[in-house]
Amino acid sequence: MTQKKVAFVTGGAQGIGEATVRRLSADGFAVAIADLNLDGAQKLADELNANGGTAIAIKLDVSDKDAFEAAVDEAAEKFGDFNVIVNNAGLAPTTPVGTVTPEQFDLVTKVNIGGTMWGTQAATRKFRELGHGGKIINASSQAGVVGNPNLMLYCSTKFAIRGITQVAARELASEGITANAYAPGIVKTPMMMDIAHQVAVNAGKDDEWGMGTFSKDIALGRLSEPEDVAAGISFLAGPDSDYITGQTLEVDGGMQFH
Numbered sequence: 088m089t090q091k092k093v094a095f096v097t098g099g100a101q102g103i104g105e106a107t108v109r110r111l112s113a114d115g116f117a118v119a120i121a122d123l124n125l126d127g128a129q130k131l132a133d134e135l136n137a138n139g140g141t142a143i144a145i146k147l148d149v150s151d152k153d154a155f156e157a158a159v160d161e162a163a164e165k166f167g168d169f170n171v172i173v174n175n176a177g178l179a180p181t182t183p184v185g186t187v188t189p190e191q192f193d194l195v196t197k198v199n200i201g202g203t204m205w206g207t208q209a210a211t212r213k214f215r216e217l218g219h220g221g222k223i224i225n226a227s228s229q230a231g232v233v234g235n236p237n238l239m240l241y242c243s244t245k246f247a248i249r250g251i252t253q254v255a256a257r258e259l260a261s262e263g264i265t266a267n268a269y270a271p272g273i274v275k276t277p278m279m280m281d282i283a284h285q286v287a288v289n290a291g292k293d294d295e296w297g298m299g300t301f302s303k304d305i306a307l308g309r310l311s312e313p314e315d316v317a318a319g320i321s322f323l324a325g326p327d328s329d330y331i332t333g334q335t336l337e338v339d340g341g342m343q344f345h
């Protein structure tokens with residue numbers, strides 16, 4: 088039997104991460120689902136395993152560097168290889184200018200920037216140990232391409248993630264390691280529902296109005312499903328993207344063009 092390729096997805100228990108786990112499993116990957124929410128990750132792993140997939144759940148806080156290294160070791164040991172990491176977990180508090188607190192700054196930078204940096208480093212170490220290349224795929228956002236009102240703290244981390252990705256791409260290319268980011272638009276997940284709700288509350292309006300403030304510029308005229316983003320990640324994880332590195336794949340229904 089051909090050995091399955093191995094993917095490691097953070098924040099894989101819900102939203103874009105869950106859709107990505109399902110898509111990569113359907114693509115034939117063995118998938119490690121790493122999330123703070125172990126119950127959610129385990130439920131998804133059980134479902135995939137019961138339906139012919141290969142998955143494990145790992146409890147992980149991506150902001151903990153040592154725990155991240157251990158989680159990558161665990162996945163590689165369980166599956167016998169390690170080929171793709173999707174650094175997807177992130178936090179997105181609503182922070183109009185003037186409202187960011189030091190506590191929010193510490194938490195969100197640790198999870199969004201720290202989690203991506205530790206994931207990039209842990210995966211690179213593992214690819215080197217295994218003596219082969221690999222693919223690093225990081226979650227930026229349309230808010231990491233253009234500044235987005237009400238999301239100052241979040242945007243700063245999503246721009247930073249594109250920086251991490253470009254550095255890794257340049258530095259690691261000679262080792263057969265590629266690094267790319269994906270930039271979703273406005274995706275129907277619990278994160279986006281919370282943001283829309285908070286913006287609406289701040290303006291004294293309803294949630295639909297809140298979502299409308301984000302969705303008005305989508306050329307394709309609809310909000311994104313998590314599966315739209317997972318399809319882009321599937322491309323970045325598969326062989327058709329072998330000659331692509333350092334890029335940000337904007338899966339946003341045409342919110343902005345360059």
Ligand SMILES: NC(=O)C1=CN([C@@H]2O[C@H](COP(=O)(O)OP(=O)(O)OC[C@H]3O[C@@H](n4cnc5c(N)ncnc54)[C@H](O)[C@@H]3O)[C@@H](O)[C@H]2O)C=CC1
Nearest residue numbers: 098101102103123148149176177226228271274276277278
């Ligand atoms: N929903 C959207 O419209 C957009 C989302 N994104 C990005 O896509 C990624 C996924 O977003 P969603 O699925 O919407 O988020 P979500 O909030 O719906 O799900 C995030 C998942 O990450 C997990 N998580 C949170 N903190 C963690 C930590 N410290 N360690 C490990 N796991 C942790 C949560 O338990 C949850 O399962 C994020 O990086 C987000 O910034 C980017 C652009 C748009």
Ligand SMILES: CC(=O)C(C)=O
Nearest residue numbers: 179228229230272301
């Ligand atoms: C959550 C997010 O990335 C947005 C609104 O762009």
